[in-house]
Amino acid sequence: MSPSVSNPNETPLGDDDVQAIDCLCEVYQRLRNELGRVIVGQQTTIEQLAICLFARRHALLMGVPGLAKTLLVSKLAETMSLDFSRIQFTPDLMPMDITGTDILQETNSGHREFQFVQGPIFANIVLADEINRAPPKTQAAMLEAMQEHRVTVLGKHFPLDEPFMVLATQNPVEQEGTYPLPEAQLDRFMSLIELDYPNEAEEIQIAKTTTGDELPQLDHLLSAEQIIAHQHLVRRVPVPDHIYTYAARLVRKTRPDGETAPDWLRPLVSWGAGPRAVQNLILGAKSRAALEGSYMVRLEDVQYVAPPVLTHRIITTFAAQSERVTAKEIVQRLVAES
Template sequence: MSQSQLSEPASETDASLNERDIELLRNAPELYHQICNELGKRIIGQRDAIRHLFIALMARGHCLMIGVPGLAKTLLVQSLADILDLDFQRIQFTPDLMPGDITGSEILEEGDDGKRYFRFAKGPLFIQLLLADEINRTPPKTQAALLEAMQEKHITVAGHTHQLQAPFFVLATQNPVEQEGTYTLPEAQLDRFMFNLTIDYPSHEEEVEILLSTTVDRNATLSKLLDADRILALQHAVRQIPVPRSVADYVVHLVQATRPDHPDSPDFIRRYLQWGAGPRASQNLALAGKVIAMLDGRFNVAKEDIIEAAPLVLRHRLLTNFHAEAEGRKVNDLIADLIRHIN
């Protein structure tokens, strides 16, 4: 849908969508198109990943990126930070990484008066866009420190709370192949990630283009298309997009049907799932639907927006059991079956 064809906001949105919000939402599809074009100067392919990262950012969510090494995940995140004009930091998570290494710590210093004082030295979490590389390689205590930052937008050190910068966007990577020396991410932390993104191998044509473009001395300069203030304004505008009651009912019905002990769950969910999604999944589906509607030039959320977001929101929140493993049933297949069943 072109920008000139953008639908007018429904009357029920007039109370929450002001003129500034409407202007931002109208311009968002063209802005996203420009961002994709800029990223295309460095990133070949990965259009789905780019779209999903942008959706999560606009919805104030965090992403877990699953993919083998060498698929340009770090370059993608670095390039996105350049275009959005956000402060960027990469942390390589390792088994010896301690909570203070990412949050910061109190340092004892001597003042001009000869007395000693504690000064808080900020860690790398005090950033706007954070790439947590191989997050499953660090111990649970350090994962918990990151969890607080993701959920609460602040960290606590020595009994003192320190607010993080806004926007605060975490992209964590995980290698799906090499599991030696890793720590399983607890369900509570997985639930804090809005999306679980699968970064796939490039196609033949894309890999040829990657080979040709990366074996010469060329470093494309990217234009800055956004800044922190405009991102915050867009995030606010997105939240003013209404969710019709019928769509909200569909979202809750879909999420509740993932729970094996729920009376509305189908037989295949009862057979193959050990655990389903909680209320945070419903919230994230609705927020993702709002951003997808915005990118399509609409001022209301449709069921199709929820269906697009469902695999990204649900697949890391559903725990399969031994029946699924024995019969080769994957989470993505179960989500697809559930969508067909609920429809």
Template sequence: MNPESATTQELHEDDVSAIDELRKRYQELREELSRVIVGQDKVVEQLAICLFAQGHSLLMGVPGLAKTMLVRRLAETMSLSFSRIQFTPDLMPMDITGTDILQETHEGRREFEFVKGPVFANIVLADEINRAPSKTQAAMLEAMQEHRVTVVGRPYELTPPFFVLATQNPVEQEGTYPLPEAQLDRFMFLITVDYPSRSEEIEIARTTTGASLPQLGEIMDAETVLRFQSLVRRVPVPQHIYEYAVDLVRRTRPNVDESPDWLKPLVAWGAGPRAVQYLILGAKSHAALHGSYMARLDDVLAVAEPVLTHRILTNFNAESEGIRSNDVIRRLVEELNAEVSGKTRES
């Protein structure tokens, strides 16, 4: 019996059929979104991976690339509540979380009643999150990490599933409050939204300048999303995949022995243990979405860049040479894959 079949047997029979169902629903989701979103297949896949892995995403892209429409339509196909928060320098924490309002009761008494803010939704789009001051960002951070908010000392739980998509404009940085590394680390993925191709841009012009866009069908609901999120956690992972994820992350740190010599003068700070967790969770989610009954090396490689890009801080030496964190990740992956292949041939 090969190791793959042995690992597959660890899944319950119901989980095997559930993975088949998830793969089918995911394909239907992509087809439905393609009716209104032209291109951006990779972005859609990464959003789905992150959603079913119970993570949050940071979308980076210039204005006008349909980021808001994509997120809104994603919520529509899953019958999830959607809320958009436009972050501005004068945005206060209570504008996100909600606040106590003095109301008059039927008996004529006045009492404080909590009015929920826009964060109380299944999918929250935090538009240009780096334009709000740190105190407001911290309120959003608590919601992302704890799935609750605290108002006047009282906690309020958020209804699952809860998925935050924050956007940043990579061009205009004046008047912004850059997210600190500790807060960036809370995002599972950094998803880059690029310009469409020429043919895609022609199709965008054709489909968006005529009649109104079609209403999308409901592919799944909140209960189904929660069931699939639980399923992703149960996807088996072989021991060598855990080891690969740890080895890759450790090599991003310039102050450890495993780090290659070429990296040390280019990187100021590497990825922490949370990156390992998200590599594994992302691999599990990617595997399940594509109908695989266990996580493989290809699944880890599919999520390596969105997991690690915002967790590797390059220094001035790298910037002067035009080296970005993506370039560092690709070289690390190439070298580690070569080592793994060499060990496999030797054994």
């Protein structure tokens, strides 16, 4: 059913896994239809979010105000019976406003003791709204949670419930009073999902849908336990050796100092993608293959996830910016030439 692989952690799928992938593909189609009752258009965005969710990774949503970023994230959590929390990032937001802190409280016996009060980070899906409006100290409070799935407060570790996913939003237009995310934090996000304006027909449908009395309540399609099971299933999707080679070579081409970088790229890129990009390409391709009902990763799966995975990991030079060459265009050209 699938080619042999040299990775000892991967084995061909069994009959139970094949049936589980068929079930995941069916659930994914129901999820898209259910979200379509509230979200008009944005089918690519929904697919990218689902890829990140089942790959057990985080996503950064980029789009101007009014494109239903917040609504989409909250409705995604609603369809999956997950705890949802929204954090509105502002310049005066403190780390303890995210993680929580110890508060002195009086017990029933009359004694006073510190008790930890959880912050909004303790949820299954966390929306970090306008994450670049908070200073670096506050942004750093998200790093441990995103990487280790735990929070450390006053030397004590508090694990986060699974599944755990951070969906952050940024406004690409208004940059006054913002703090650009450091590269280390950008690298924690698997994908940069860019939302564009809807077409005319979709915009008319948005007006009809959102100006009524109230939005419809969505059905719960998946529980937390089912999502975790699907996440483990995605990890077991086999990857042929030539796909690993393709992903690694594609990432290495983004590094201007590398031997394999094309000549046209060197003056346009000052810093390329790191090893985590290869990991996310493979994980994203596994997730997309499973959602499409495929029992192994194909080359087109890697090519599909390459732009959202690599775009925010490439730093362009001043020459590229002056010529209005974006990182996304560079990635698309690399994929077309590979």
